[in-house]
Amino acid sequence: MKNVTFAAVALLAVFSSNAMAEGSKIEKSTLINASKNTLTNTQAIGRNSAASTGSINVVGSKVEKSTVINASKNTLTNTQAIGRDSVANTGSIDIR
Secondary structure (H helix, E strand, C coil): CHHHHHHHHHHHHHHHCCEEEECCEEECCEEEECCEEECCEEEEECCCCEEEECCEEEECCEEECCEEEECCEEECCEEEEECCCCEEEECCEEEC
């Protein structure tokens, strides 16, 4: 029962933090996202497009012994990725 509860809490923490890591190896690293977003609009329009506001994305990368900090404050922002394979980031860290 403890393992199931721990797994549920871990999954909730991963999905609620807006941070993604795909195919990456992150070891002995600290990733901090202390971004404060107020009245933001984030849109991704088009095939394979992505738009992020105040998030940390690590895709297909290897981050070792590094510290990545995002402490930006976003107010009244409009983040848009329009068109095929477009990417737009505001107050975000995108490591590929």
